[in-house]
Amino acid sequence: MNAIGSGPSEDSGWQRALVAQARVGDEDAFETLVRLHQDVAYRVALRMTGSPQDAQDVVQDALLAAWRGLPAFRSDSLFGTWLVRIVINRCHNLSRAEHPTQPLRDEEPDTRGPATDTAVVTQHHHDAAIRAVMALPFDQRAALVLHTFSGHTYAQVGGILGISESAAKVRVHRARRALVTRLQDWR
Numbered sequence: 001m002n003a004i005g006s007g008p009s010e011d012s013g014w015q016r017a018l019v020a021q022a023r024v025g026d027e028d029a030f031e032t033l034v035r036l037h038q039d040v041a042y043r044v045a046l047r048m049t050g051s052p053q054d055a056q057d058v059v060q061d062a063l064l065a066a067w068r069g070l071p072a073f074r075s076d077s078l079f080g081t082w083l084v085r086i087v088i089n090r091c092h093n094l095s096r097a098e099h100p101t102q103p104l105r106d107e108e109p110d111t112r113g114p115a116t117d118t119a120v121v122t123q124h125h126h127d128a129a130i131r132a133v134m135a136l137p138f139d140q141r142a143a144l145v146l147h148t149f150s151g152h153t154y155a156q157v158g159g160i161l162g163i164s165e166s167a168a169k170v171r172v173h174r175a176r177r178a179l180v181t182r183l184q185d186w187r
Contacts (some may be wrong), residue, residue: 019079023070024093030070036061037080040150041087047145048091050134058094062086077159084150085160088142095138132182136175143178 015036020111021029045055065086066073073082133141139161144161146152147168157168 001101002125019070021072022067027030030067034078037083038063040080041083043122044084044145044150045087045091045135047149048088048141050130054094058087058090062090062176065090065108081160084146084152084184085162088146088160091142092138123179128183132179135182136178140171141176143168144175147172148176 018029018033022033038059041059042055045058045062046052047063049055049058062083064082064116069086073079077100118122136144142161146157152160154168154172155165157163157172158165161168161171163171
């Protein structure tokens with residue numbers, strides 16, 4: 001993964017050694033892998049679900065699935081990529097099982113002071129952008145979140161989603177085009 005929000009490089013042999021140890025039941029090795037990759041997994045889940053609580057649930061479920069699935073893990077892929085794929089799958093399951101949730105704001109705008117109008121407009125734009133991303137078809141949203149918000153390359157997005165690099169580019173392009181259309185009132 002590249003440097004944007006992706007943690008340490010997985011090309012190092014020590015991470016592959018951790019995976020090998022975790023595959024034979026070493027809980028400490030798995031815990032180290034979790035610490036290395038849980039932030040990226042959470043950010044992807046949060047962008048995909050729009051809800052901090054759902055994101056936490058998705059990551060928890062994905063980590064449990066990763067632990068249980070380690071014996072079948074193919075070491076020709078990277079652990080972080082595999083974990084993010086599990087997160088995406090869990091997000092997809094959640095989106096099919098439930099109606100879309102309204103994302104919660106991190107904080108209410110401060111209504112005391114001269115910048116109130118600006119804060120309200122900024123919060124409105126933020127909320128509209130989140131709603132627009134959440135309204136994208138799942139496949140476009142997943143590609144957009146992985147590439148634009150999590151910093152994965154198109155090749156990595158393709159690997160995570162099980163599509164070609166060019167298909168990943170197309171999905172991101174279509175997602176961006178849909179967002180521009182939905183948010184054109186801002187111009």
